[in-house]
Amino acid sequence: MSSNKDFKTGQSTTKLAYLAGIIDGEGCFYIGNVKQGKYGNRRQWHTLVKITSCDKCLIDWLRNHFTGCSENTYRWTAKKKFYRPVYSWTISGKKLDYFLPILLPYFVIKKEHCKIMIEIRKTFKNWGSKRIPDDIFAKRYDFMKAMRKINSRFHGHTFKQ
Numbered sequence: 001m002s003s004n005k006d007f008k009t010g011q012s013t014t015k016l017a018y019l020a021g022i023i024d025g026e027g028c029f030y031i032g033n034v035k036q037g038k039y040g041n042r043r044q045w046h047t048l049v050k051i052t053s054c055d056k057c058l059i060d061w062l063r064n065h066f067t068g069c070s071e072n073t074y075r076w077t078a079k080k081k082f083y084r085p086v087y088s089w090t091i092s093g094k095k096l097d098y099f100l101p102i103l104l105p106y107f108v109i110k111k112e113h114c115k116i117m118i119e120i121r122k123t124f125k126n127w128g129s130k131r132i133p134d135d136i137f138a139k140r141y142d143f144m145k146a147m148r149k150i151n152s153r154f155h156g157h158t159f160k161q
Contacts, residue, residue, distance in 0.1 A: 015065055020106030022058070027051045029113040029151070031120055031144040042131060045140055047120060048092035049100075059087040067095055097121050116147050 028050045033043040053059060059070045068091040091099060100118050107114050120143035123136050132140075 011065065016103060017106045019062070019066060020103045021108075022051055022062075023049060023103070024107055024109040026053055027110065029110065029117050029147060031117070031140075031147045033140075033144070043137070045124070045132075046092070047096060047117060047124075048090055049096065049117070050088055050090045052086060052088040054084060054086055056085070056087050059089045062089040066099070067091065112150060113147065116143055116150075119143060
């Protein structure tokens with residue numbers, strides 16, 4: 001077993017590669033915005049990576065070895081014949097700025113997702129109560145479209161045309 005440690009995280013390169021593999025297979029890169037303000041004339045942007053699994057041990061492992069938050073929900077079938085717990089682990093905000101460049105070399109399937117997320121995160125800074133400049137808003141919107149284009153399974157999606 002390799003004892004190589006990443007100098008930034010202190011985690012073994014094996015664990016970092018495993019995390020990237022889990023994100024490749026079970027993870028979701030999300031970029032979105034929601035209306036904000038009394039009249040919905042501003043936007044609040046969200047960036048996150050989320051892993052969802054029915055196996056609690058995986059989410060516990062992620063929480064114990066890496067930063068992030070976890071939650072538990074239940075999923076039902078349409079006729080409610082059965083339900084089962086679903087667990088998720090999320091990493092967002094400045095934590096993405098820290099982890100994504102470290103994980104980038106290990107991605108296989110979601111390397112492009114990671115690159116887009118790294119680029120949009122470069123547009124984030126504390127704007128305070130000021131409105132985000134139009135050029136930054138346009139860049140973020142383009143990154144969101146690019147992410148949705150590669151995430152969408154629907155071939156006729158407006159972002160795929």
